[in-house]
Amino acid sequence: ESGSGKSTLGFLALGLLSPTAGEIRFLGRPVNDLGDRENREFRRKAQIVFQNPFASLNPRMTVRDILDRVLKVHGLPSVSEDGEVVPSLLREVGLRPEHAGRYPHEFSGGQRQR
Numbered sequence: 001e002s003g004s005g006k007s008t009l010g011f012l013a014l015g016l017l018s019p020t021a022g023e024i025r026f027l028g029r030p031v032n033d034l035g036d037r038e039n040r041e042f043r044r045k046a047q048i049v050f051q052n053p054f055a056s057l058n059p060r061m062t063v064r065d066i067l068d069r070v071l072k073v074h075g076l077p078s079v080s081e082d083g084e085v086v087p088s089l090l091r092e093v094g095l096r097p098e099h100a101g102r103y104p105h106e107f108s109g110g111q112r113q114r
Helices: 006-013 036-045 063-073 085-092 097-101 109-113
Strands: none
Touching: 063 085, 063 097, 085 097
């Protein structure tokens, strides 16, 4: 239902907006009061998937480059350190390893969301 507050609720749950009353908790702590370390842990477990996948991915980067950046942000082995990370991730979401060299415009909307 348009205008029912779905996005607002999602932003509140992620701590991107502050509630006007009450609180959202993660591991017993209000999400708006998490320290840097706790916030990083929370962000690893709770992420947003934007409705418009065409605006969410850098069109100048390959899927491999995009995933490599995400892995580095989360302190995980990068593509260069482990050649199997990206193919494994792609298989998990129903894509083929050879898709790693493609650019976002080469995917359908559903594939981009994955």
